[in-house]
Protein backbone atom coordinates (compact mmCIF):
# COMPACT_ATOMS: atom_id res chain seq x y z
CA UNK A 1 0.00 0.00 0.00
CA UNK A 2 1.38 3.36 -0.99
CA UNK A 3 -0.76 5.59 1.19
CA UNK A 4 0.46 8.15 3.67
CA UNK A 5 2.09 6.66 6.68
CA UNK A 6 0.13 8.35 9.43
CA UNK A 7 -3.13 6.83 8.21
CA UNK A 8 -1.71 3.46 7.30
CA UNK A 9 -2.54 1.33 10.29
CA UNK A 10 -6.12 2.57 10.59
CA UNK A 11 -6.71 1.87 6.95
CA UNK A 12 -5.30 -1.65 7.12
CA UNK A 13 -7.60 -2.46 10.01
CA UNK A 14 -10.56 -0.97 8.15
CA UNK A 15 -9.81 -2.78 4.96
CA UNK A 16 -9.60 -6.09 6.74
CA UNK A 17 -13.03 -5.42 8.25
CA UNK A 18 -14.57 -4.31 4.99
CA UNK A 19 -13.11 -7.23 3.06
CA UNK A 20 -14.70 -9.68 5.50
CA UNK A 21 -18.08 -8.01 5.17
CA UNK A 22 -17.79 -7.93 1.38
CA UNK A 23 -17.10 -11.66 1.06
CA UNK A 24 -20.20 -12.63 3.01
CA UNK A 25 -22.45 -9.94 1.53
CA UNK A 26 -24.85 -10.91 -1.23
CA UNK A 27 -23.69 -9.22 -4.41
CA UNK A 28 -26.44 -6.92 -5.54
CA UNK A 29 -25.05 -6.28 -9.01
CA UNK A 30 -24.55 -9.27 -11.29
CA UNK A 31 -21.76 -7.58 -13.27
CA UNK A 32 -19.98 -6.82 -10.01
CA UNK A 33 -19.84 -10.48 -9.14
CA UNK A 34 -18.33 -11.15 -12.53
CA UNK A 35 -15.66 -8.50 -12.18
CA UNK A 36 -14.91 -9.44 -8.58
CA UNK A 37 -13.95 -13.01 -9.43
CA UNK A 38 -10.54 -11.67 -10.34
CA UNK A 39 -10.90 -13.21 -13.78
CA UNK A 40 -9.18 -10.18 -15.28
CA UNK A 41 -9.80 -6.73 -16.65
CA UNK A 42 -11.12 -8.07 -19.94
CA UNK A 43 -14.45 -8.88 -18.28
CA UNK A 44 -15.08 -5.27 -17.23
CA UNK A 45 -17.94 -3.86 -19.28
CA UNK A 46 -16.99 -0.34 -20.45
CA UNK A 47 -19.68 2.32 -20.83
CA UNK A 48 -21.35 2.97 -24.11
CA UNK A 49 -23.58 6.03 -24.54
CA UNK A 50 -26.54 3.62 -24.54
CA UNK A 51 -25.65 1.80 -21.30
CA UNK A 52 -24.91 5.11 -19.58
CA UNK A 53 -28.19 6.63 -20.74
CA UNK A 54 -30.07 3.61 -19.43
CA UNK A 55 -28.17 3.79 -16.11
CA UNK A 56 -29.14 7.44 -15.65
CA UNK A 57 -32.74 6.70 -16.59
CA UNK A 58 -32.97 3.95 -13.97
CA UNK A 59 -30.97 5.71 -11.22
CA UNK A 60 -33.05 5.32 -8.04
CA UNK A 61 -34.19 8.47 -6.24
CA UNK A 62 -31.71 8.97 -3.44
CA UNK A 63 -32.69 9.61 0.16
CA UNK A 64 -30.11 11.80 1.91
CA UNK A 65 -31.17 10.73 5.42
CA UNK A 66 -30.71 7.07 4.55
CA UNK A 67 -27.44 8.04 2.88
CA UNK A 68 -26.19 9.67 6.05
CA UNK A 69 -26.88 6.51 8.02
CA UNK A 70 -25.15 4.36 5.38
CA UNK A 71 -22.18 6.73 5.44
CA UNK A 72 -21.71 5.78 9.10
CA UNK A 73 -22.81 2.13 8.97
CA UNK A 74 -20.63 1.27 5.97
CA UNK A 75 -17.53 2.96 7.48
CA UNK A 76 -17.35 5.61 4.74
CA UNK A 77 -17.10 8.21 7.51
CA UNK A 78 -13.91 6.68 8.85
CA UNK A 79 -12.06 7.74 5.70
CA UNK A 80 -14.26 10.51 4.27
CA UNK A 81 -15.04 12.44 7.44
CA UNK A 82 -18.44 12.94 9.06
CA UNK A 83 -19.92 14.61 5.96
CA UNK A 84 -17.63 13.79 3.04
CA UNK A 85 -15.01 16.44 3.67
CA UNK A 86 -11.50 15.58 2.43
CA UNK A 87 -9.49 14.43 5.43
CA UNK A 88 -6.19 14.11 3.59
CA UNK A 89 -4.98 15.93 0.49
CA UNK A 90 -4.66 12.65 -1.31
CA UNK A 91 -8.32 11.62 -1.01
CA UNK A 92 -11.23 13.28 -2.77
CA UNK A 93 -13.82 15.68 -1.43
CA UNK A 94 -17.30 14.13 -1.60
CA UNK A 95 -19.30 16.96 0.03
CA UNK A 96 -21.16 19.04 -2.53
CA UNK A 97 -20.36 16.63 -5.35
CA UNK A 98 -23.06 16.06 -7.95
CA UNK A 99 -25.21 13.02 -7.09
CA UNK A 100 -25.03 11.61 -10.64
CA UNK A 101 -21.24 11.74 -10.53
CA UNK A 102 -20.98 10.03 -7.12
CA UNK A 103 -23.49 7.38 -8.17
CA UNK A 104 -21.46 6.71 -11.32
CA UNK A 105 -18.16 6.46 -9.43
CA UNK A 106 -19.61 3.95 -6.96
CA UNK A 107 -20.82 1.84 -9.90
CA UNK A 108 -17.44 2.21 -11.58
CA UNK A 109 -15.59 1.05 -8.48
CA UNK A 110 -18.03 -1.82 -7.87
CA UNK A 111 -17.74 -2.97 -11.48
CA UNK A 112 -13.97 -2.31 -11.68
CA UNK A 113 -14.03 0.30 -14.43
CA UNK A 114 -12.12 2.39 -11.93
CA UNK A 115 -9.47 0.05 -10.53
CA UNK A 116 -6.14 1.69 -11.31
CA UNK A 117 -4.17 1.18 -8.14
CA UNK A 118 -4.18 0.38 -4.43
CA UNK A 119 -6.22 3.47 -3.58
CA UNK A 120 -8.89 2.57 -6.09
CA UNK A 121 -8.82 -0.95 -4.66
CA UNK A 122 -9.91 0.41 -1.28
CA UNK A 123 -13.01 1.71 -3.02
CA UNK A 124 -13.53 -1.46 -5.10
CA UNK A 125 -13.92 -3.33 -1.81
CA UNK A 126 -16.14 -0.65 -0.25
CA UNK A 127 -18.44 -0.26 -3.29
CA UNK A 128 -18.92 -3.95 -4.00
CA UNK A 129 -21.18 -4.33 -1.01
CA UNK A 130 -23.57 -1.53 -2.00
CA UNK A 131 -26.72 -1.97 -4.06
CA UNK A 132 -27.91 0.75 -6.44
CA UNK A 133 -30.43 2.22 -4.01
CA UNK A 134 -27.68 2.58 -1.39
CA UNK A 135 -25.37 4.19 -3.95
CA UNK A 136 -28.08 6.73 -4.82
CA UNK A 137 -28.78 7.39 -1.11
CA UNK A 138 -25.10 8.04 -0.39
CA UNK A 139 -24.84 10.26 -3.48
CA UNK A 140 -27.86 12.31 -2.30
CA UNK A 141 -26.29 12.72 1.14
CA UNK A 142 -22.99 14.06 -0.23
CA UNK A 143 -24.71 16.40 -2.68
CA UNK A 144 -26.78 17.82 0.16
CA UNK A 145 -23.67 18.78 2.15
CA UNK A 146 -22.79 21.59 -0.26
CA UNK A 147 -19.38 22.74 -1.41
CA UNK A 148 -16.87 24.19 1.03
CA UNK A 149 -17.30 27.89 1.48
CA UNK A 150 -14.55 29.69 -0.44
CA UNK A 151 -14.03 32.51 -2.90
CA UNK A 152 -14.41 31.58 -6.56
CA UNK A 153 -11.20 30.86 -8.48
CA UNK A 154 -9.17 33.94 -9.46
CA UNK A 155 -9.52 35.30 -13.02
CA UNK A 156 -5.89 36.40 -12.89
CA UNK A 157 -4.60 32.87 -12.26
CA UNK A 158 -2.08 31.53 -14.86
CA UNK A 159 -4.46 28.78 -16.03
CA UNK A 160 -7.61 30.88 -16.15
CA UNK A 161 -7.29 31.14 -19.95
CA UNK A 162 -6.95 27.36 -20.32
CA UNK A 163 -9.94 26.79 -18.05
CA UNK A 164 -12.25 29.31 -19.69
CA UNK A 165 -11.13 29.36 -23.33
CA UNK A 166 -9.20 26.09 -23.73
CA UNK A 167 -6.37 25.69 -26.21
CA UNK A 168 -7.42 24.99 -29.82
CA UNK A 169 -3.81 24.32 -30.86
CA UNK A 170 -3.76 21.30 -28.52
CA UNK A 171 -7.43 20.40 -28.99
CA UNK A 172 -8.22 21.22 -25.35
CA UNK A 173 -11.86 22.12 -24.79
CA UNK A 174 -12.23 24.62 -21.94
CA UNK A 175 -12.59 22.79 -18.64
CA UNK A 176 -15.37 25.24 -17.76
CA UNK A 177 -17.50 24.00 -20.67
CA UNK A 178 -18.13 20.80 -18.74
CA UNK A 179 -17.10 21.58 -15.17
CA UNK A 180 -18.90 24.91 -14.84
CA UNK A 181 -17.56 28.44 -14.89
CA UNK A 182 -16.27 28.31 -11.33
CA UNK A 183 -15.69 24.55 -11.25
CA UNK A 184 -18.89 23.79 -9.41
CA UNK A 185 -20.11 21.22 -11.89
CA UNK A 186 -21.86 21.04 -15.21
CA UNK A 187 -24.68 18.71 -16.11
CA UNK A 188 -25.24 15.08 -15.18
CA UNK A 189 -22.01 13.26 -14.37
CA UNK A 190 -19.62 16.21 -14.93
CA UNK A 191 -18.12 16.54 -11.47
CA UNK A 192 -17.55 19.64 -9.46
CA UNK A 193 -13.82 20.32 -9.20
CA UNK A 194 -14.08 23.12 -6.69
CA UNK A 195 -12.52 22.17 -3.38
CA UNK A 196 -10.80 19.01 -4.61
CA UNK A 197 -7.56 18.66 -2.66
CA UNK A 198 -4.55 19.40 -4.83
CA UNK A 199 -2.78 16.08 -4.28
CA UNK A 200 -5.88 14.10 -5.31
CA UNK A 201 -6.49 16.36 -8.32
CA UNK A 202 -2.90 15.95 -9.56
CA UNK A 203 -2.95 12.21 -9.03
CA UNK A 204 -6.22 11.59 -10.85
CA UNK A 205 -5.24 13.92 -13.75
CA UNK A 206 -2.01 11.92 -14.14
CA UNK A 207 -4.05 8.70 -14.22
CA UNK A 208 -6.26 10.16 -16.97
CA UNK A 209 -3.23 11.44 -18.86
CA UNK A 210 -1.45 8.08 -18.74
CA UNK A 211 -4.60 6.33 -19.90
CA UNK A 212 -4.96 4.45 -16.62
CA UNK A 213 -8.23 6.09 -15.55
CA UNK A 214 -10.63 5.67 -18.44
CA UNK A 215 -13.98 5.20 -16.74
CA UNK A 216 -15.61 8.28 -18.28
CA UNK A 217 -18.30 7.55 -20.83
CA UNK A 218 -16.79 9.54 -23.71
CA UNK A 219 -13.12 9.02 -22.71
CA UNK A 220 -12.72 12.77 -23.15
CA UNK A 221 -10.73 13.38 -19.97
CA UNK A 222 -7.74 11.35 -21.15
CA UNK A 223 -7.74 13.34 -24.37
CA UNK A 224 -7.85 16.69 -22.50
CA UNK A 225 -5.23 15.66 -19.92
CA UNK A 226 -2.79 14.11 -22.39
CA UNK A 227 -1.24 17.36 -23.75
CA UNK A 228 -1.00 19.07 -20.34
CA UNK A 229 2.40 19.60 -18.72
CA UNK A 230 3.03 18.71 -15.07
CA UNK A 231 3.22 22.41 -14.33
CA UNK A 232 -0.17 23.07 -15.91
CA UNK A 233 -1.74 20.23 -13.95
CA UNK A 234 -0.26 21.59 -10.72
CA UNK A 235 -1.59 25.05 -11.57
CA UNK A 236 -5.02 23.67 -12.39
CA UNK A 237 -5.04 21.84 -9.04
CA UNK A 238 -4.24 25.07 -7.26
CA UNK A 239 -6.85 27.00 -9.27
CA UNK A 240 -9.71 24.73 -8.22
CA UNK A 241 -8.49 23.94 -4.72
CA UNK A 242 -10.03 25.76 -1.79
CA UNK A 243 -7.22 24.73 0.54
CA UNK A 244 -5.56 27.65 2.22
CA UNK A 245 -1.88 27.74 3.11
CA UNK A 246 -2.56 26.34 6.56
CA UNK A 247 -4.10 23.09 5.26
CA UNK A 248 -1.99 22.70 2.15
Ligand code: HEC
Nearest residue numbers: 011014074075076079091092102105119120122123126138
Ligand atom coordinates in the same frame (compact mmCIF):
# COMPACT_ATOMS: atom_id res chain seq x y z
C1 HEC B 1 -10.32 2.90 3.88
C2 HEC B 1 -10.64 4.27 3.42
C3 HEC B 1 -11.92 4.46 2.63
C4 HEC B 1 -13.18 3.99 2.93
C5 HEC B 1 -13.63 3.11 4.09
C6 HEC B 1 -14.05 4.54 1.92
N1 HEC B 1 -13.33 5.29 1.03
FE1 HEC B 1 -14.09 6.26 -0.61
N2 HEC B 1 -12.20 6.72 -1.21
C7 HEC B 1 -11.05 6.42 -0.52
C8 HEC B 1 -9.90 6.73 -1.36
C9 HEC B 1 -8.44 6.54 -1.00
C10 HEC B 1 -10.41 7.25 -2.58
C11 HEC B 1 -9.63 7.66 -3.84
C12 HEC B 1 -9.52 6.40 -4.68
C13 HEC B 1 -8.98 6.63 -6.08
O1 HEC B 1 -7.97 7.31 -6.22
O2 HEC B 1 -9.60 6.09 -7.03
C14 HEC B 1 -11.86 7.24 -2.44
C15 HEC B 1 -12.74 7.67 -3.44
C16 HEC B 1 -14.11 7.74 -3.30
C17 HEC B 1 -15.03 8.31 -4.27
C18 HEC B 1 -14.64 8.95 -5.60
C19 HEC B 1 -14.69 10.47 -5.48
C20 HEC B 1 -14.30 11.21 -6.73
O3 HEC B 1 -14.16 12.44 -6.67
O4 HEC B 1 -14.13 10.58 -7.80
C21 HEC B 1 -16.29 8.15 -3.77
C22 HEC B 1 -17.59 8.61 -4.40
C23 HEC B 1 -16.17 7.48 -2.47
N3 HEC B 1 -14.83 7.26 -2.22
C24 HEC B 1 -17.24 7.14 -1.65
C25 HEC B 1 -17.13 6.27 -0.56
C26 HEC B 1 -18.25 5.64 0.10
C27 HEC B 1 -19.70 5.87 -0.25
C28 HEC B 1 -17.73 4.83 1.07
C29 HEC B 1 -18.48 3.90 2.01
C30 HEC B 1 -19.31 2.87 1.35
C31 HEC B 1 -16.29 4.96 1.02
N4 HEC B 1 -15.96 5.83 0.02
C32 HEC B 1 -15.41 4.29 1.86
C33 HEC B 1 -10.97 5.90 0.76
C34 HEC B 1 -12.02 5.26 1.42
Ligand code: HEC
Nearest residue numbers: 173174175178189190191201204215216217220221224236
Ligand atom coordinates in the same frame (compact mmCIF):
# COMPACT_ATOMS: atom_id res chain seq x y z
C1 HEC C 1 -16.22 17.55 -22.59
C2 HEC C 1 -16.40 17.69 -21.16
C3 HEC C 1 -15.16 17.87 -20.27
C4 HEC C 1 -14.12 18.77 -20.43
C5 HEC C 1 -13.89 19.77 -21.53
C6 HEC C 1 -13.24 18.55 -19.29
N1 HEC C 1 -13.75 17.57 -18.48
FE1 HEC C 1 -12.94 16.91 -16.74
N2 HEC C 1 -14.39 15.49 -16.58
C7 HEC C 1 -15.48 15.37 -17.43
C8 HEC C 1 -16.31 14.25 -17.01
C9 HEC C 1 -17.60 13.79 -17.68
C10 HEC C 1 -15.68 13.70 -15.88
C11 HEC C 1 -16.15 12.50 -15.06
C12 HEC C 1 -15.40 11.26 -15.51
C13 HEC C 1 -15.97 10.02 -14.85
O1 HEC C 1 -17.07 9.60 -15.24
O2 HEC C 1 -15.32 9.51 -13.94
C14 HEC C 1 -14.48 14.51 -15.62
C15 HEC C 1 -13.60 14.30 -14.57
C16 HEC C 1 -12.58 15.17 -14.22
C17 HEC C 1 -11.76 15.06 -13.04
C18 HEC C 1 -11.89 14.00 -11.94
C19 HEC C 1 -12.67 14.54 -10.76
C20 HEC C 1 -12.70 13.60 -9.58
O3 HEC C 1 -13.32 13.95 -8.58
O4 HEC C 1 -12.10 12.52 -9.64
C21 HEC C 1 -10.87 16.10 -13.06
C22 HEC C 1 -9.81 16.40 -12.03
C23 HEC C 1 -11.12 16.85 -14.28
N3 HEC C 1 -12.17 16.26 -14.95
C24 HEC C 1 -10.42 18.00 -14.67
C25 HEC C 1 -10.59 18.65 -15.89
C26 HEC C 1 -9.74 19.73 -16.35
C27 HEC C 1 -8.61 20.34 -15.56
C28 HEC C 1 -10.18 20.08 -17.60
C29 HEC C 1 -9.63 21.13 -18.55
C30 HEC C 1 -8.22 20.97 -18.93
C31 HEC C 1 -11.32 19.21 -17.90
N4 HEC C 1 -11.52 18.36 -16.84
C32 HEC C 1 -12.05 19.23 -19.07
C33 HEC C 1 -15.76 16.17 -18.52
C34 HEC C 1 -14.92 17.14 -19.04
